[in-house]
Amino acid sequence: MWKVLQIVLEVVGLVGPLPEHLNEVTVATATTKERKREQKEKKLDVMMVPGGRTHDQKHFSPALEPPKDLAILDPGFLGYLEIVWSPPANLPNATQCLTRYQLEYFDTYSSKWSGVRTPLTSHRVQFDLMKNVSVRVYTLLSGPCTNGKMITSKNYTKLVYKPPRTGAANTEVQDFVCVNYNMMTIECTWQRGAKTPDNAQQRLYFWHKNLERAQECPKYIISRGFRSGCQFTGTSLPLFTDVNICVNGSSPEGPLQAKFISLQIQNHIKPPTTEKVDVRAGPDSLVIAWEHPVGGAPEHCLEWEVERQLQGPDGKTTRELTLTTQKNLTLPSVNQKEKNCFSVRSKLQNYCVEKGLWSDWSRPTCLPGNDAAL
Ligand SMILES: *[C@@H]1O[C@H](CO)[C@@H](O)[C@H](O)[C@H]1NC(C)=O
Ligand SMILES: *[C@@H]1O[C@H](CO)[C@@H](O)[C@H](O)[C@H]1NC(C)=O
Ligand SMILES: *[C@@H]1O[C@H](CO)[C@@H](O)[C@H](O)[C@H]1NC(C)=O
Ligand SMILES: *[C@@H]1O[C@H](CO)[C@@H](O)[C@H](O)[C@H]1NC(C)=O
Ligand SMILES: *[C@@H]1O[C@H](CO)[C@@H](O)[C@H](O)[C@H]1NC(C)=O
Numbered sequence: 001m002w003k004v005l006q007i008v009l010e011v012v013g014l015v016g017p018l019p020e021h022l023n024e025v026t027v028a029t030a031t032t033k034e035r036k037r038e039q040k041e042k043k044l045d046v047m048m049v050p051g052g053r054t055h056d057q058k059h060f061s062p063a064l065e066p067p068k069d070l071a072i073l074d075p076g077f078l079g080y081l082e083i084v085w086s087p088p089a090n091l092p093n094a095t096q097c098l099t100r101y102q103l104e105y106f107d108t109y110s111s112k113w114s115g116v117r118t119p120l121t122s123h124r125v126q127f128d129l130m131k132n133v134s135v136r137v138y139t140l141l142s143g144p145c146t147n148g149k150m151i152t153s154k155n156y157t158k159l160v161y162k163p164p165r166t167g168a169a170n171t172e173v174q175d176f177v178c179v180n181y182n183m184m185t186i187e188c189t190w191q192r193g194a195k196t197p198d199n200a201q202q203r204l205y206f207w208h209k210n211l212e213r214a215q216e217c218p219k220y221i222i223s224r225g226f227r228s229g230c231q232f233t234g235t236s237l238p239l240f241t242d243v244n245i246c247v248n249g250s251s252p253e254g255p256l257q258a259k260f261i262s263l264q265i266q267n268h269i270k271p272p273t274t275e276k277v278d279v280r281a282g283p284d285s286l287v288i289a290w291e292h293p294v295g296g297a298p299e300h301c302l303e304w305e306v307e308r309q310l311q312g313p314d315g316k317t318t319r320e321l322t323l324t325t326q327k328n329l330t331l332p333s334v335n336q337k338e339k340n341c342f343s344v345r346s347k348l349q350n351y352c353v354e355k356g357l358w359s360d361w362s363r364p365t366c367l368p369g370n371d372a373a374l
Helices: 032-048
Strands: 009-011 068-074 080-086 098-107 112-118 122-126 133-142 157-161 174-181 185-191 201-207 220-223 226-233 243-251 259-263 276-281 285-291 302-311 317-324 328-332 339-348 365-367
Touching (some): 080 098, 080 133, 174 243, 201 226, 276 339, 276 365, 285 339, 317 328
Antiparallel strands (some): 009 157, 068 080, 080 122, 098 112, 133 157, 174 185, 185 226, 243 259, 302 317, 302 339
């Protein structure tokens, strides 16, 4: 099932300073003089210790090569790719040498280079398969064999992989959105592309870390005879982990352009609509209190927005919004003659999730009178 993708393998020349976000980076900046001396030492070692190697006084030559055989494997996880490489040929055979690799990849989601260091020769990273995948790997050497210093290969091995794009232009789905309705049902919906043929059949596939392979949508949403979304029930998609989605498809004219999305379900929660909003008038204030429907996201994660619509005797309406983390709000009453209507909506706060969706507004509760229509 793993297929080795076509690769462009290229060893590039000297590189500039390494990115700052990688801590403990020490670029090997041996001067020519030092390098010559170390090369001499190496030669001496070889001559002095025939047939055996001692590492005690020996320093490794700075001509450390970058890794070989860099490749990208696509296990079919809709963007979660495995990057593999082999150690360079000239690694010292040394128990006292610690070999590690610095993998750098262009994070297409944040448009920045990111990096990791690993003693292994493979690493998995999430990529957007609608963009080019660029990776580069350095060899790092440290330990007694380098006299405690970290040596970085001056060259890196680089690979740019262009994921295959099939399908005619403008056949990919548009306006793809997923909404997690109060952690009960998740619906992902889309619009057809401008050039999607009428007889095209669209398909949604998804994958996350608990799945051995990508799976197709359990239940399509049909509107006006076309597939327009996918419905997941209950806890079928895990929170706080990447869920990779691909919407592709085909028609007798050929494949549609695929759309890839990677998201985390907890950032798409839409709380249920608040049903009970109570407004009481005090001598010079109004107290608005509401109850949140039971179930769903923990209540301490929610914040509320209260909308006040004031209708003056002249018929003019003004609108005021107030955010709160409590389930009540006290506002000054302006004028007894004015009609006040209040609606409430809720959202998960960003201390619980990165992003939340607003619930729908509650039906307005008005004072005086409980006439909902303004
Ligand atoms: C680095 O790469 C360049 C170009 O491929 C090559 O000429 C040079 O010998 C390499 N240097 C090392 C230290 O491997
Ligand atoms: C590396 O070291 C091991 C153990 O000391 C030895 O068996 C092996 O032959 C060495 N290999 C090379 C290429 O020197
Ligand atoms: C991907 O790389 C190819 C050539 O390697 C280039 O022509 C193309 O513009 C790149 N695409 C993106 C989206 O960067
Ligand atoms: C759509 O994507 C799935 C999952 O990657 C794949 O198995 C299938 O062949 C694709 N279909 C088309 C028409 O490209
Ligand atoms: C408002 O809510 C807070 C805490 O949620 C509570 O302590 C307070 O008594 C409430 N005030 C009113 C007027 O209901």
